[in-house]
Amino acid sequence: xxxxxxxxxxxxxxxxxxxxxxxxxxxxxxxxxxxxxxxxxxxxxxxxxxxxxxxxxxxxxxxxxxxxxxxxxxxxxxxxxxxxxxxxxxxxxxxxxxxxxxxxxxxxxxxxxxxxxxxxxxxxxxxxxxxxxxxxxxxxxxxxxxxxxxxxxxxxxxxxxxxxxxxxxxxxxxxxxxxxxxxxxxxxxxxxxxxxxxxxxxxxxxxxxxxxxxxxxxxxxxxxxxxxxxxxxxxxx
Amino acid sequence: xxxxxxxxxxxxxxxxxxxxxxxxxxxxxxxxxxxxxxxxxxxxxxxxxxxxxxxxxxxxxxxxxxxxxxxxxxxxxxxxxxxx
Ligand SMILES: [Zn+2]
Numbered sequence: 001x002x003x004x005x006x007x008x009x010x011x012x013x014x015x016x017x018x019x020x021x022x023x024x025x026x027x028x029x030x031x032x033x034x035x036x037x038x039x040x041x042x043x044x045x046x047x048x049x050x051x052x053x054x055x056x057x058x059x060x061x062x063x064x065x066x067x068x069x070x071x072x073x074x075x076x077x078x079x080x081x082x083x084x085x086x087x088x089x090x091x092x093x094x095x096x097x098x099x100x101x102x103x104x105x106x107x108x109x110x111x112x113x114x115x116x117x118x119x120x121x122x123x124x125x126x127x128x129x130x131x132x133x134x135x136x137x138x139x140x141x142x143x144x145x146x147x148x149x150x151x152x153x154x155x156x157x158x159x160x161x162x163x164x165x166x167x168x169x170x171x172x173x174x175x176x177x178x179x180x181x182x183x184x185x186x187x188x189x190x191x192x193x194x195x196x197x198x199x200x201x202x203x204x205x206x207x208x209x210x211x212x213x214x215x216x217x218x219x220x221x222x223x224x225x226x227x228x229x230x231x232x233x234x235x236x237x
Numbered sequence: 238x239x240x241x242x243x244x245x246x247x248x249x250x251x252x253x254x255x256x257x258x259x260x261x262x263x264x265x266x267x268x269x270x271x272x273x274x275x276x277x278x279x280x281x282x283x284x285x286x287x288x289x290x291x292x293x294x295x296x297x298x299x300x301x302x303x304x305x306x307x308x309x310x311x312x313x314x315x316x317x318x319x320x321x
Binding site: 038039040041042063064066067103106107110115118163167168169170171201202203204205206207 | 289292293296297300301302303306307309310311313314316317318319320321
């Protein structure tokens with residue numbers, strides 16, 4: 001049994017700076033995503049679950065349709081399990097409405113010129129992201145008690161909040177602490193994996209050009225995101 | 238809270254409320270405040286929380302949305318597919 005804690009935009013340098021021991025586990029490092037032209041969330045998770053570089057295929061859909069990607073179960077390595085539990089993963093089964101609302105508020109924020117109104121929109125944006133996070137966290141912790149042979153929980157909070165608040169160290173630390181706490185509650189073999197990290201642009205956050213990985217069972221060096229399919233399948237045989 | 242304080246709290250309107258923290262953390266704090274000016278774990282926890290809230294508020298106040306950075310990040314978010 002293996003559990004994957006998939007964390008969007010978990011940044012290697014922040015995990016180090018905050019010294020989050022549970023996120024780091026025994027072995028940790030950066031992933032190599034240099035084969036992709038940009039660190040795009042949908043492209044990276046789709047490539048993760050299929051073990052193939054899906055960039056061309058996803059980009060062909062265009063920026064709007066890309067977010068509605070639903071890769072069929074049979075094309076993912078999840079189909080090698082009898083009873084997998086996959087929670088809110090982009091490109092597979094994530095809550096389209098929730099994540100669309102996030103992008104809409106993000107757009108609203110950048111369209112607005114008035115400083116006060118901007119702060120109000122960001123407040124709404126943050127509240128929406130945290131509310132979703134609380135829901136996901138609860139469902140994930142519940143799933144840990146279930147009879148599954150593979151569990152993957154996807155957490156978007158560090159990415160969503162990070163885009164408009166990455167310069168706020170206290171807020172980011174609070175989120176990392178929460179994620180660290182979630183990982184500590186998982187028993188058995190576990191992998192923490194991010195699609196890409198994040199770097200500051202003033203108060204804002206942009207994606208960084210590498211992801212983060214950690215395990216409590218194996219040194220992985222500098223793996224590609226497409227390597228995790230075989231890493232996970234070989235560990236569960 | 239002592240019995241005496243509880244009695245007072247009943248008469249007046251209580252200015253304190255109870256929150257729970259993990260027992261190991263309580264013990265750790267109890268040990269830490271030995272030989273300091275803090276007379277109770279509650280006093281110490283109140284101090285720490287005020288400090289944290291003050292830094293959060295400070296960080297929020299100091300924050301400015303610079304137009305240049307905003308343009309830069311907007312362009313990046315467009316490239317990543319978040320904005321059209
Ligand atoms: Zn992002």
